[in-house]
Amino acid sequence: MDDIDRKIAALLSDDARASLAQIGAVVGLSTSAVNDRLRRLIERGVIRRMSADIAPEAVGLPVTGFVWVALAPVADEGAFRAAMAQLPRVTACHHVTGPWSYLVQIRAASLDAVEDFLSELKSGGWIARSETMLALSTVVEPPFRYRG
Amino acid sequence: MDDIDRKIAALLSDDARASLAQIGAVVGLSTSAVNDRLRRLIERGVIRRMSADIAPEAVGLPVTGFVWVALAPVADEGAFRAAMAQLPRVTACHHVTGPWSYLVQIRAASLDAVEDFLSELKSGGWIARSETMLALSTVVEPPFRYRG
DNA sequence: ACTGAAATGCCACCTAC
């Protein structure tokens, strides 16, 4: 993992369809050398996937919500995590420091859909308490992976 | 934007390097038809970019931080937003409802780097108050775009 | 670990329908 590997990672982060020749021209390596490095970057898990970044509004998901979750004392934390990982509307879920256990970020079609999500959480019996915030506008946003 | 377009978006979200023929086989369309649709999806901004998803730890950025920001009353909000958009360590920045103005999400090399980021924010004169939380572990994470 | 060249195969594009 040297500077050239990092440069390749940054280039492909910007354009996953860049050819080996194009990358080579930028980093000053032959296509073969770039091919070798790319193979290793994928094998070692440095590059997880090549993904199209979809505009969420364009697929009917204009609402971004942040849900603070305090888990119920009896909750099966593993099951909670598995459930979050499976839901396509959950774009992020972190165990965090501070007064709350988890921060869950979602994309939703509407405020009604946000409410439905909260109902699902509650009916699952996982949460003791929650607090929801909505994004009014977005300055920087990570790529959005549309999982259907 | 019909079901087939959404299917194409989801497929490319999973694998940006899928060929027109592969996509066509799944959605039941000829390569030409897929090509037309793909062109339109990109033109209309539904597909923003094709991007490699990089493992942040692999490029030396293992720490995820959430910084809640209350802007100073005199702060130039436009300048703040421009600054956030420019910083490569800022992975997300949203204007949010609730007691705080902004939620800024960062990736950092270490806790020291998080502290440096907060110092920068304060020295910029933008913020009145802030609160920082750290991710202890991550269940779901959006793709990470490595901007060098 | 990288170069350079050669070959194979595939892919996107175009035309015609």
Added chain:
DNA sequence: GTAGGTGGCATTTCAGT
């Protein structure tokens, strides 16, 4: 939207440094 032909790359491989 389909089907088919074509030209051009991109990836891959290999021998050599």
